[in-house]
Amino acid sequence: MNSPTITTFQFHSAGEVIFGVNCLRSLEDVTARLKTKRLFVITDKTIAALELMDYFRGVLSEAGLLVHVFDGAEPEPSLDSIHRSIKIGRQFSPDTILGFGGGSVMDTAKLTATALQHGGNLRQYVGENHIPGPVLPLICIPTTAGTGSEVSQAAVFTDVENQVKVSVLSNFLRPNAAIVDPLLTIPCPPTVTADSGMDALCHAIEAYTAIPYPRYPLPNGEKSVYQGKNPFADLFAEKAIRLIGKSLVEAVTNGNNLDARTDMALAATMGGLAFSNAGVALVHAMEYPLGGFVHCSHGRGNGMLLEHVMRYNLSTNEQAFAQIAEWLGEKTTGLGVAEAAQLSIKSVSRLRENVGMPARLRDLGVNEEMIPVMAEKAASITRLMRVNPRSPQVQEILEIYKTAY
Ligand SMILES: NC(=O)c1ccc[n+]([C@@H]2O[C@H](COP(=O)([O-])OP(=O)(O)OC[C@H]3O[C@@H](n4cnc5c(N)ncnc54)[C@H](O)[C@@H]3O)[C@@H](O)[C@H]2O)c1
Ligand SMILES: [Zn+2]
Numbered sequence: 128m129n130s131p132t133i134t135t136f137q138f139h140s141a142g143e144v145i146f147g148v149n150c151l152r153s154l155e156d157v158t159a160r161l162k163t164k165r166l167f168v169i170t171d172k173t174i175a176a177l178e179l180m181d182y183f184r185g186v187l188s189e190a191g192l193l194v195h196v197f198d199g200a201e202p203e204p205s206l207d208s209i210h211r212s213i214k215i216g217r218q219f220s221p222d223t224i225l226g227f228g229g230g231s232v233m234d235t236a237k238l239t240a241t242a243l244q245h246g247g248n249l250r251q252y253v254g255e256n257h258i259p260g261p262v263l264p265l266i267c268i269p270t271t272a273g274t275g276s277e278v279s280q281a282a283v284f285t286d287v288e289n290q291v292k293v294s295v296l297s298n299f300l301r302p303n304a305a306i307v308d309p310l311l312t313i314p315c316p317p318t319v320t321a322d323s324g325m326d327a328l329c330h331a332i333e334a335y336t337a338i339p340y341p342r343y344p345l346p347n348g349e350k351s352v353y354q355g356k357n358p359f360a361d362l363f364a365e366k367a368i369r370l371i372g373k374s375l376v377e378a379v380t381n382g383n384n385l386d387a388r389t390d391m392a393l394a395a396t397m398g399g400l401a402f403s404n405a406g407v408a409l410v411h412a413m414e415y416p417l418g419g420f421v422h423c424s425h426g427r428g429n430g431m432l433l434e435h436v437m438r439y440n441l442s443t444n445e446q447a448f449a450q451i452a453e454w455l456g457e458k459t460t461g462l463g464v465a466e467a468a469q470l471s472i473k474s475v476s477r478l479r480e481n482v483g484m485p486a487r488l489r490d491l492g493v494n495e496e497m498i499p500v501m502a503e504k505a506a507s508i509t510r511l512m513r514v515n516p517r518s519p520q521v522q523e524i525l526e527i528y529k530t531a532y
Contacts, residue, residue, distance in 0.1 A: 136340045136357040138404055139279040139298050141267070141305040144396065148389065151183065151268065151308040155190040158223065161264045161303060166192045167221035169212055169236040170228045171200040174270055179315050182229060183268075190199045195219040198227060200235040203285050203292070203418060203425060206249060209235050212241045225266040226302075229323065230283070231423070233267045237282040237300045240265045249284070249295070255352050255510060256298040267302040270311040272345035272378070272391035273323025275330055275424055277305035280352050283425070291419035291504055300433015301403075308391035309385065317379045321482035324375040324391055327367060327431030329474070330398035332433065336440055336447050337365035338516045345513070353406030353514050360405035362398040365454060370394035372455035372478075379482045406514030409505075410436045413524065416504035421492040430484050431491070434476045435531045439523070441468055443516035448472075471524030488532045498528045 158166065168187070173197040187194050190197070197215050201208040215403050216239050224243070226236025236248055240262040245252075252258050267277035276282070282295045335356065336345070343355035359419060359516055374390035380386065404408070413436065414428040421428075449467035453459045455474040459467040480486070493501075504523035512518065521528075 135355050136359070136404070138359045139301060140400055141278065141301050142303040142307045144278060144307065145338065146307045146393065148310055148385065149313065150306055151186050154186050154266070155181045157266060157304045157306065158190050158192060158386055161223055161266075163192055163223040163264070165221045166194045166223050166225055167219050167239070168196045168225045168227055169200055169214045169232055169239060170196065170198050171218065171232055172198050173333035173499075174198075174228050174232070179221055179270070179311055181312060194377060195221070197502065200232040202229075202231045203422065204231050204235050205285050205287050209238050209249065211282060212239045215419060216243055221263070223264045223266065224331060224410065225268065227268045227270065229269065229271035229319070230276045232277040233269065233274070234282040234284065235260070236265060236267065237276070237302075238295065241295070241300070252295045252297070253293050255296045256350055258295070258299045261299050265302045266304045268306045268308070268311070269392070270393065271315055271319060271323040272309075272312050272388070272395040273326045275327065275395055275402065277302060277307060278396055278399040279403035281403065285419065288421070289417070292415040292425070296510075298352060305396065307392050307396050308430065309389040312388050312392055313382060313385070315382065317382065317483065320379045320382060320391070321375075322424045322426030323395070324371060324378065324426070325433070325482065325484065326426035327374070327391070327395040327398040328478070329410050329429040329433050330402035330407060331364040331367035331371070331394070332451060333407045333410055333514070334360045334398075334401035335368070335451065336444055336516060337405045337408055337514045343513070352403070353510065354404065355514060356405050360401045364401040364405070365450075367394040367397040367401060368451055368454040370397075375478065376481045387392055391526070394463065400511075404415070406511070408511055409440070409519065410504040412508040412515075413528065414513040415500070415508060416501040417488070417491070417493070420497050420501060425493045427484060427491070430479055430529075431486070431488060432531055434472050434479065435527050437472050437475060437529055439519070440516050441472070488528065493532060495532070498525060498532065502528055
């Protein structure tokens with residue numbers, strides 16, 4: 128049933144968001160507020176080997192807590208890697224979980240906090256609203272500028288058996304605190320900066336061009352964590368798009384530029400606030416099987432699909448796409464809406480090129496036989512399809528993959 132049922136919207140965030148250069152130092156205050164005694168820190172081996180780990184360890188030791196660090200989180204984490212985190216976490220028996228890393232680490236932390244509170248097989252939580260209550264107190268500290276996981280209600284893992292990325296979605300997964308310190312992103316290499324930055328752009332653009340909340344097609348009796356385009360999400364999306372247009376290329380090409388890193392850190396968190404309330408749509412639905420098949424980073428898959436999905440969605444809201452063009456820095460004065468809207472696609476395509484991302488899916492290792500299977504899988508992700516402003520048939524998704532191929 129496709130009748131619109133939502134005429135109100137809500138806004139959710141992390142319990143608190145702390146932002147700014149050196150704000151990592153506020154960790155002590157945060158753990159004091161949470162009455163933390165035993166802190167289980169999750170990170171990955173790359174981050175654990177960086178100099179910034181010394182900065183982090185210094186802050187941790189000042190907080191005077193009993194700390195156990197697990198550095199075995201994986202990029203685009205498999206279930207096995209998350210189960211290892213859960214096993215070690217259980218032995219330590221923490222009262223608070225902290226994710227210190229990119230989206231992969233923060234999502235591992237979220238799922239560890241879930242399992243330590245509610246137990247069970249993680250697959251039982253996949254989908255929307257299957258977590259029965261609050262998870263263990265959770266602090267997220269991003270070291271990439273991309274996913275917005277520090278404020279979002281999502282945790283994503285790779286279902287290796289079924290070759291697809293899957294999500295657990297619940298407002299119980301919003302961290303108690305997000306500590307966003309742009310300094311932590313300085314060591315991000317150009318590829319990670321580019322990929323995660325393009326993910327943030329996808330979040331903002333998909334939220335801003337989503338189906339409007341009064342028309343969100345939620346079947347009667349069903350609840351969703353997404354609700355479609357709405358004025359609060361729009362605010363964050365706009366600011367994120369402007370910041371990315373201004374600073375992503377600079378952050379990629381001159382990683383030590385703290386102003387550019389600060390813009391991108393802000394954009395990523397704002398993108399997270401936009402998408403985790405409005406929703407993400409067809410780009411993400413198409414990335415999940417793509418990532419499952421060729422194991423590219425989430426941001427790269429999204430970044431390469433974005434311009435093609437924008438072209439498919441363009442006619443649904445040319446005004447919104449024209450706005451996006453302007454926010455990305457295009458000169459739109461004197462242009463008609465349709466022309467300005469077209470510029471948004473060119474702009475995203477140029478940005479992708481300027482951050483060094485390839486144009487064609489074949490460059491990621493996709494082959495033609497994969498495309499029909501990926502199209503079927505993408506089409507089956509109903510919760511993302513219904514956020515998209517146009518409802519594509521499998522054949523249309525297949526055509527979009529082919530154009531991108
Ligand atoms: N939960 C959400 O709301 C949400 C939203 C979007 C994406 N995701 C998921 O997040 C994951 C991607 O996260 P990501 O883009 O942040 O990348 P990531 O966490 O996978 O990290 C990518 C690589 O960069 C390294 N790295 C991270 N920070 C670094 C730093 N400061 N310096 C040097 N190297 C650093 C990592 O060790 C890793 O090797 C995917 O699994 C994706 O599906 C989650
Ligand atoms: Zn994403």
